Amino acid sequence: MTAITRPGLAPAPTAPAPVTVAGPVTQARVVRAELTKLRGLRSTWWCALTAVVLIVGLGAIIAGSGTPYHVSPGNTAAAGASGALLGVLFAQLVVGVVGVLAFSGEYGTGMIRATLAVVPARLPVLWAKLIVLAGLVLPVTMLCAFAGFFAATAIESSRGGSAITLTDPGVLRTVIGSSLYLTVVVIIGLALGALLRKTAAGLSAFAAVFFVLPIVTEALPHAITGFAPYLPSNAGGELWGLSVTSAHALSPWTGFAVLCGYAVVLTAAAAWRLRRRDA
Amino acid sequence: MIEIDGLTKRYGDKTAVDGLSFVVQPGVVTGFLGPNGAGKSTTMRMIAGLDRPTSGTVRVNGKHYPHAAAPMAELGILLDARSVHPGLSARNNLLALARTAGIGRRRVDEVIDLAGLAEVAGTRAGGFSLGMGQRLGVAAALLGQPQTVVLDEPVNGLDPDGVRWIRLLLKSLAAEGRTVLVSSHLMSEMAQTATQLIVLGRGQLIAESTVEDFTARATTSAVLVRTPETVRLGQLLAAPGITVMNDGTDLLRVSGTTAEQIGAAAWRAHLPVYELTPTHASLEEAFMQVTQDSIEYHAGATR
Numbered sequence: 080m081t082a083i084t085r086p087g088l089a090p091a092p093t094a095p096a097p098v099t100v101a102g103p104v105t106q107a108r109v110v111r112a113e114l115t116k117l118r119g120l121r122s123t124w125w126c127a128l129t130a131v132v133l134i135v136g137l138g139a140i141i142a143g144s145g146t147p148y149h150v151s152p153g154n155t156a157a158a159g160a161s162g163a164l165l166g167v168l169f170a171q172l173v174v175g176v177v178g179v180l181a182f183s184g185e186y187g188t189g190m191i192r193a194t195l196a197v198v199p200a201r202l203p204v205l206w207a208k209l210i211v212l213a214g215l216v217l218p219v220t221m222l223c224a225f226a227g228f229f230a231a232t233a234i235e236s237s238r239g240g241s242a243i244t245l246t247d248p249g250v251l252r253t254v255i256g257s258s259l260y261l262t263v264v265v266i267i268g269l270a271l272g273a274l275l276r277k278t279a280a281g282l283s284a285f286a287a288v289f290f291v292l293p294i295v296t297e298a299l300p301h302a303i304t305g306f307a308p309y310l311p312s313n314a315g316g317e318l319w320g321l322s323v324t325s326a327h328a329l330s331p332w333t334g335f336a337v338l339c340g341y342a343v344v345l346t347a348a349a350a351w352r353l354r355r356r357d358a
Numbered sequence: 359m360i361e362i363d364g365l366t367k368r369y370g371d372k373t374a375v376d377g378l379s380f381v382v383q384p385g386v387v388t389g390f391l392g393p394n395g396a397g398k399s400t401t402m403r404m405i406a407g408l409d410r411p412t413s414g415t416v417r418v419n420g421k422h423y424p425h426a427a428a429p430m431a432e433l434g435i436l437l438d439a440r441s442v443h444p445g446l447s448a449r450n451n452l453l454a455l456a457r458t459a460g461i462g463r464r465r466v467d468e469v470i471d472l473a474g475l476a477e478v479a480g481t482r483a484g485g486f487s488l489g490m491g492q493r494l495g496v497a498a499a500l501l502g503q504p505q506t507v508v509l510d511e512p513v514n515g516l517d518p519d520g521v522r523w524i525r526l527l528l529k530s531l532a533a534e535g536r537t538v539l540v541s542s543h544l545m546s547e548m549a550q551t552a553t554q555l556i557v558l559g560r561g562q563l564i565a566e567s568t569v570e571d572f573t574a575r576a577t578t579s580a581v582l583v584r585t586p587e588t589v590r591l592g593q594l595l596a597a598p599g600i601t602v603m604n605d606g607t608d609l610l611r612v613s614g615t616t617a618e619q620i621g622a623a624a625w626r627a628h629l630p631v632y633e634l635t636p637t638h639a640s641l642e643e644a645f646m647q648v649t650q651d652s653i654e655y656h657a658g659a660t661r
Binding site: 102104108190 | 403406407408409410423424425426427428429430431433435437439440441442443444445446447450451453454455456457458459460461462465498501502503504505
């Protein structure tokens with residue numbers, strides 16, 4: 080052993096490289112790793128259950144109480160579908176929390192150091208979390224949206240309200256749109272968690288943007304609230320019919336594109352910060 | 359092999375690591391020694407690519423670690439701070455890391471057994487004691503059978519059984535031809551496991567040598583001489599390479615020569631000597647002496 084460091088002597092014959100079980104890091108493998116984390120955490124299951132109850136349950140409760148919904152020129156079938164999916168408005172908080180925690184939870188516990196030490200390229204971790212979360216939220220909320228829609232409309236029509244179907248104008252877009260909306264919301268939450276790193280900061284930022292700002296701007300004079308339709312929740316809300324803003328300035332898909340724009344910009348910023356900053 | 363060249367890390371105006379250069383060879387256990395705040399952990403974080411050096415380079419097995427194709431085959435690391443998710447079971451914590459390199463459940467169970475965690479593998483890591491958390495961290499570092507293993511204070515919080523386990527583990531890893539860098543602020547712990555030493559103080563390299571050389575060089579053997587003729591005997595002994603210290607009493611502290619030579623010299627000059635005691639500084643004292651100037655936080659310092 081000393082021969083290695085003693086000058087003048089031939090270096091000790093190098094031992095064959097030790098055996099290893101570790102293969103190269105691939106994006107697919109990092110996705111599997113993130114899936115393992117997400118599946119192993121209790122909070123994931125609680126949040127998923129809460130979202131299901133909110134989306135399906137709240138719509139059914141509303142449909143079962145109050146005056147039955149009647150489609151008329153002022154009350155479109157699409158608006159009726161939106162009403163059946165009112166729970167999405169609350170489910171977005173749960174979805175946002177899941178998104179924020181996916182990163183802030185790792186920074187808070189220190190697991191991020193282990194994660195980034197085995198994936199030193201770092202960005203695959205962000206993409207994997209994005210894929211896993213979107214891959215969880217999209218199908219789950221899509222199922223919930225359809226289940227909620229069918230349950231609520233069945234209750235409505237049994238109580239003498241109009242029978243709203245998926246073929247009515249704008250209805251299918253509303254049902255699918257509510258799920259697409261929540262999928263983009265989880266990505267925004269994820270990006271906020273990666274950017275701010277602290278759970279409290281990430282959740283505050285999310286709540287401020289999605290709950291406080293839209294309500295506050297409604298209370299402000301119209302002269303200074305021209306940006307209101309462009310707030311993420313208002314813009315995205317156009318797709319599934321529920322946005323707090325009174326000025327519906329954007330078409331459904333334009334609004335959704337604006338929401339996606341926020342997600343892209345925030346994710347890009349998160350990627351930049353993840354690459355550049357010390358873990 | 360770990361090659362560090364001119365490594366510097368500044369946080370604001372505070373320099374944590376200052377122009378560090380050293381090489382960690384495979385096949386032996388290398389101790390990474392230094393008082394708290396010397397920059398050991400920061401250096402290890404830069405080895406793992408978690409912190410970006412302000413300047414200088416780190417190479418792990420000849421490569422820039424963040425660009426490694428199979429990182430877990432190159433480097434396994436245990437960091438000083440906890441890096442597990444308390445909400446995940448020990449097994450899921452390990453499995454999540456293993457998945458990134460395509461490592462299967464069988465290897466995960468293997469390191470769980472190796473670390474003595476079989477009975478608690480299914481429970482959430484949040485309830486683990488410091489020692490169990492440490493075992494989990496070591497298990498994570500070994501998962502990929504990496505060519506280079508870096509452990510920051512692995513014996514922290516371990517019971518005597520765990521300490522013995524770590525010692526044997528480090529030696530067997532080195533015997534397999536792996537590079538092993540293990541930090542500690544306890545010299546005595548290093549003396550039992552390490553062959554090579556890298557000593558840090560205030561972010562700078564103080565020594566890079568074998569444990570043997572370090573001990574020989576740093577442990578100053580001195581001879582205590584009690585005599586009423588401190589001044590005359592001191593003058594008599596004075597020579598290049600010999601230091602004589604006197605604290606004003608009748609005691610001389612002589613280093614650089616032997617008790618035999620002092621006794622003979624005193625006898626020839628007819629100077630009375632009442633006591634002649636060879637002393638050896640312990641390894642711990644040697645370490646303290648070497649790092650003294652560099653200890654950043656003196657206990658009880660009120661300056």
